[in-house]
Amino acid sequence: MRLNSARRHAGRSCQHAAPSTESAARPLAQLKGLKRQLIERHVRPDDRRGLAAVALTLLPIGALGVAAWLGSSVSFALTAAITLLTSLFLLRAFVLMHECGHGSLFRSGRLNRGFGFALGVLTGMPQYVWSQHHQFHHAHNGNWDRYRGPLNIVPVSEYAAMNVTQQRRYRNARSIWLAPLAGFLYVVLNPRRNWLKGGVGLLRHLGSKRHAQRGMPLGERIAAFETPCWSSPQEFRHMSWNHAVLLPLWGLMAWLVGPGLFVGFYIVAASLAGGAGLLLFSVQHNFEQSHASGNEGWDYTRGAIEGTSFLSLPPWLNWMTANIGYHHIHHLSARIPSYCLVECHDEYAGLFTGVTRIRLAQVPAALKYILWDTATQRIVSVADYQAGLQPA
Numbered sequence: 001m002r003l004n005s006a007r008r009h010a011g012r013s014c015q016h017a018a019p020s021t022e023s024a025a026r027p028l029a030q031l032k033g034l035k036r037q038l039i040e041r042h043v044r045p046d047d048r049r050g051l052a053a054v055a056l057t058l059l060p061i062g063a064l065g066v067a068a069w070l071g072s073s074v075s076f077a078l079t080a081a082i083t084l085l086t087s088l089f090l091l092r093a094f095v096l097m098h099e100c101g102h103g104s105l106f107r108s109g110r111l112n113r114g115f116g117f118a119l120g121v122l123t124g125m126p127q128y129v130w131s132q133h134h135q136f137h138h139a140h141n142g143n144w145d146r147y148r149g150p151l152n153i154v155p156v157s158e159y160a161a162m163n164v165t166q167q168r169r170y171r172n173a174r175s176i177w178l179a180p181l182a183g184f185l186y187v188v189l190n191p192r193r194n195w196l197k198g199g200v201g202l203l204r205h206l207g208s209k210r211h212a213q214r215g216m217p218l219g220e221r222i223a224a225f226e227t228p229c230w231s232s233p234q235e236f237r238h239m240s241w242n243h244a245v246l247l248p249l250w251g252l253m254a255w256l257v258g259p260g261l262f263v264g265f266y267i268v269a270a271s272l273a274g275g276a277g278l279l280l281f282s283v284q285h286n287f288e289q290s291h292a293s294g295n296e297g298w299d300y301t302r303g304a305i306e307g308t309s310f311l312s313l314p315p316w317l318n319w320m321t322a323n324i325g326y327h328h329i330h331h332l333s334a335r336i337p338s339y340c341l342v343e344c345h346d347e348y349a350g351l352f353t354g355v356t357r358i359r360l361a362q363v364p365a366a367l368k369y370i371l372w373d374t375a376t377q378r379i380v381s382v383a384d385y386q387a388g389l390q391p392a
Helices: 021-042 047-071 076-102 109-123 127-139 156-161 164-173 176-207 218-223 233-257 259-283 300-306 315-320 327-332 338-347 360-366 382-389
Strands: 309-312 356-359 371-373 378-380
Touching: 021 300, 021 327, 021 338, 047 076, 047 109, 047 259, 047 338, 076 109, 076 127, 076 259, 076 315, 076 338, 109 127, 109 233, 109 259, 127 233, 156 371, 156 382, 176 218, 176 233, 176 259, 218 233, 233 259, 259 309, 259 360, 300 327, 309 327, 309 360, 327 338, 356 360, 371 382
Parallel strands: 309 356
Antiparallel strands: 371 378
C-alpha cells in the first residue's frame, strides 16, 4: 500500500491540541499493520551512499581546520565564524556516528564499526559505549519509568516536593542558554572523567590484596570489577582504545597549532556541537502534549508516534543533521538509513498525522516542557504545573 504523496506534509503543529483518542488511534492502528512493510521497503543500507555521507563530512572538517589555522592570524571574527561552521559539521559527524551504532549507515558491519570508532574519536565520544546506552533509549522510548532522556525529567510530584531553591536550580539546569556548557561536559569532560575515574578504581581493585586471587586470570579479575563508569569489560576496552587514539591526537593538534587555537577552535566547536545535539535530542521527545507512559500500558509504536516529534528544519540544516529531524521514522526502525528517512516519511505521510511537527522557531518553546505528569501521561511545562495549582 502506497499512500498519496500529496499528503506528505501532514502532521500537527506543536501549538495545536492533541487529537482525540479515537482519531489518534486510527492511524496508529493502521501503522501497526503496515509497519513491517514500511521497514522492509526502506531498510536499504548502501555502502557507497554511506561513504559519500562520511566523506562529505570529514573533508569539510579538515578544510575548516586548515582555514581556522590560517585565519587565526588574520581575524578573530573569521576564526569564530569558521568555528561555528565547524560545529555544524561535527554535529553531523556525531549523528553519523550514532547511525553506525545502529548498523544502518553501511551495509557492511565492518564499515559501521570502523567509521563509528573514527567518528567517535573525532567528536570526543567513545562510540561503542555511547551506542550501548542509546540502544536502551530506543528499546524503551516513551516509557519514562525506564528512560527520562538527557535532561533527566522528573515527575510533577518530585518537582512539587522540592523547595523553591531546588526548583529554580532544576529549571536553570535545563535552560537553553546552558547548552554549550552542557555540550562541553557531555562530549569533552565526562567521557575523559569516567574513563580516568573507572581506570583508577580498576587499578586499585587489581592491586588490592583483598581482591587478589591467586590463579585467577587477569581477564576474570577485570570482569569481576564493578563500576558505574562502564557496564562491561568490553565497554572498558572500547573506552581505552578511544582514548589511546584521541588523547595523542589532541596533544598533536595542540602542539601543531598551539594550545590556545586548539581550545578556541576544536574544543569550542565540539562543545557547541554537543550542546546542539542535546537540544535536538531533547526537543524530539520533550514538547507540548508529548506522550510519556510509565511501565504499565507502554506501547513501542505509540511512543514513536506520539512521544517523538518531527523536527521540520530548513533543507540545509536537515542535511547538517543527517535527517535526524525525521525522528518518528527513526524510532519506528533505527535500521532505516538516514538517507532513506525523507523518502519513507513522504511515502507513508498519511500514517503520521499523530506526529507533532516542530519548526525551528518553535524549539525554544518546546524545550520548556520539563516535567512528567504521570496522571495524564504527558510532558508538561512548569507554567502548566503552576496553572494547575491555581484555584478554578
